[in-house]
Amino acid sequence: MDSTPVIALEDVHKIYPPLLSGDVRALDGISLEIQRGEFVAIIGSSGSGKSTLMNQIGCLDVPTAGIVRIEGQDIGQLSDFDLTALRRDSIGYIFQKFNLIPLLTAYENVEYPLLLKDRTYDTSGRVQALLDSVGIDAALAAHRPSELSGGQQQRVAIARALVNEPAILLCDEPTGNLDSKTSTQIMEMLARLNREGRTVIMVTHDAETTTYADRIIRIQDGRVA
Numbered sequence: 001m002d003s004t005p006v007i008a009l010e011d012v013h014k015i016y017p018p019l020l021s022g023d024v025r026a027l028d029g030i031s032l033e034i035q036r037g038e039f040v041a042i043i044g045s046s047g048s049g050k051s052t053l054m055n056q057i058g059c060l061d062v063p064t065a066g067i068v069r070i071e072g073q074d075i076g077q078l079s080d081f082d083l084t085a086l087r088r089d090s091i092g093y094i095f096q097k098f099n100l101i102p103l104l105t106a107y108e109n110v111e112y113p114l115l116l117k118d119r120t121y122d123t124s125g126r127v128q129a130l131l132d133s134v135g136i137d138a139a140l141a142a143h144r145p146s147e148l149s150g151g152q153q154q155r156v157a158i159a160r161a162l163v164n165e166p167a168i169l170l171c172d173e174p175t176g177n178l179d180s181k182t183s184t185q186i187m188e189m190l191a192r193l194n195r196e197g198r199t200v201i202m203v204t205h206d207a208e209t210t211t212y213a214d215r216i217i218r219i220q221d222g223r224v225a
């Protein structure tokens with residue numbers, strides 16, 4: 001079996017450019033490895049650097065120093081083209097505020113990443129099949145995000161994150177805007193996706209949701225505590 005970590009960070013630093021108040025040292029030398037198929041929870045107080053860390057893992061931002069490897073590949077060595085392909089094909093993103101496109105229907109939101117990839121409309125029925133798998137039927141899928149509840153929007157966001165069949169799911173406080181019953185449903189869904197073989201990395205504030213994780217990484221002042 002391939003033992004290359006799916007994600008490896010080596011001494012990663014992130015300093016945000018000078019603000020009036022001075023530089024912000026958001027990540028201060030983070031090294032960690034995540035193995036294929038793990039479910040990892042990242043916890044820490046507000047401002048500790050969790051979202052900054054997720055942005056580095058997700059190749060959405062460039063570290064000030066240090067190396068990020070995805071499946072052994074140093075992403076600092078990738079061209080923009082390859083980096084875009086990596087983000088699109090290997091990583092699914094789920095955010096606290098769902099981040100759906102407001103003017104598109106739920107169906108179109110899920111279809112969109114597929115369109116970006118294939119440059120053609122999907123006729124296999126895959127988009128609705130995915131929506132069905134997260135409990136969004138065709139009638140609901142015709143609605144825009146603003147007409148859906150928070151829990152429904154997060155289900156749509158999960159379907160969107162899955163549409164290109166990524167091996168890695170990055171979730172930044174996925175239940176942060178949901179009531180506890182809906183949170184449990186979303187967590188059960190993430191747990192199922194993990195059992196099916198996806199690596200899940202989740203930032204959470206909520207101690208309850210950490211029970212779904214195999215491992216907890218605590219971040220404090222931009223370091224692994």
Ligand SMILES: Nc1ncnc2c1ncn2[C@@H]1O[C@H](COP(=O)(O)OP(=O)(O)O)[C@@H](O)[C@H]1O
Binds near residue numbers: 016046050051053
């Ligand atoms: N774009 C940015 N520009 C400047 N400072 C930032 C930016 N994003 C985050 N920060 C700062 O970096 C630190 C870590 O933030 P963040 O990663 O969002 O923490 P968390 O997600 O744990 O709440 C905080 O001090 C925050 O104010």
Ligand SMILES: [Mg+2]
Binds near residue numbers: 050051052
């Ligand atoms: Mg955050």
